[in-house]
Amino acid sequence: NAGVTQTPKFQVLKTGQSMTLQCAQDMNHEYMSWYRQDPGMGLRLIHYSVGAGITDQGEVPNGYNVSRSTTEDFPLRLLSAAPSQTSVYFCASSPQYYNSYEQYFGPGTRLTVT
Amino acid sequence: AQTVTQSQPEMSVQEAETVTLSCTYDTSENNYYLFWYKQPPSRQMILVIRQEAYKQQNATENRFSVNFQKAAKSFSLKISDSQLGDTAMYFCAFLGLETSGSRLTFGEGTQLTVNP
Numbered sequence: 297n298a299g300v301t302q303t304p305k306f307q308v309l310k311t312g313q314s315m316t317l318q319c320a321q322d323m324n325h326e327y328m329s330w331y332r333q334d335p336g337m338g339l340r341l342i343h344y345s346v347g348a349g350i351t352d353q354g355e356v357p358n359g360y361n362v363s364r365s366t367t368e369d370f371p372l373r374l375l376s377a378a379p380s381q382t383s384v385y386f387c388a389s390s391p392q393y394y395n396s397y398e399q400y401f402g403p404g405t406r407l408t409v410t
Numbered sequence: 411a412q413t414v415t416q417s418q419p420e421m422s423v424q425e426a427e428t429v430t431l432s433c434t435y436d437t438s439e440n441n442y443y444l445f446w447y448k449q450p451p452s453r454q455m456i457l458v459i460r461q462e463a464y465k466q467q468n469a470t471e472n473r474f475s476v477n478f479q480k481a482a483k484s485f486s487l488k489i490s491d492s493q494l495g496d497t498a499m500y501f502c503a504f505l506g507l508e509t510s511g512s513r514l515t516f517g518e519g520t521q522l523t524v525n526p
Contacts, residue, residue, distance in 0.1 A: 329513070336419070338501055338516035339455075354513065386455065388514075397443045397462075397505060399514060401455035 319387030416517035433502030
């Protein structure tokens with residue numbers, strides 16, 4: 297089992313560029329989510345999905361899009377990157393969206409927007 | 411909405427000593443989990459310990475234990491016999507089962523340094 301994988305590990309973008317952060321899990325987990333980590337603020341939820349075809353917004357969704365066409369993959373799209381989106385991004389998965397209590401995290405992607 | 415507060419941005423401890431990290435939370439739910447996650451310099455998020463709100467007994471995992479005070483909404487982490495490898499950022503997190511599903515709410519984090 298590879299667990300939760302994220303690509304790329306590092307990325308530098310210019311303001312206005314778009315890109316997709318990839319996330320995949322091979323544990324057949326129903327629930328997947330994206331967090332961003334900023335200094336002094338812990339991790340904040342961006343978007344989440346309770347299964348293929350179902351997504352919803354978290355605490356800080358503006359500027360990001362997601363889709364979930366398969367159980368395994370949950371990509372995060374930045375439509376027009378802004379310096380405020382400079383952060384470390386984590387993808388996580390867990391077995392069920394309800395009554396689940398352990399989330400498995402990917403290694404993170406450090407994104408810098410100049 | 412749930413909130414989680416860690417009031418100690420940084421702490422340090424000598425190797426082999428005991429240290430306690432504080433966490434308070436606010437919720438109107440009765441059915442929830444609390445967690446402590448460790449994030450070493452590698453950036454990987456590692457689950458340290460979890461506590462179910464309905465269990466009165468405090469959770470313990472080897473050198474890690476919690477002091478769960480439900481009425482006071484307090485959830486502190488005690489690390490005994492601290493080791494250099496315990497140096498990391500520690501996050502307290504809340505998961506409400508009544509309204510939040512699997513949505514974790516994190517505190518701001520406490521940077522723990524273990525000194526030789």
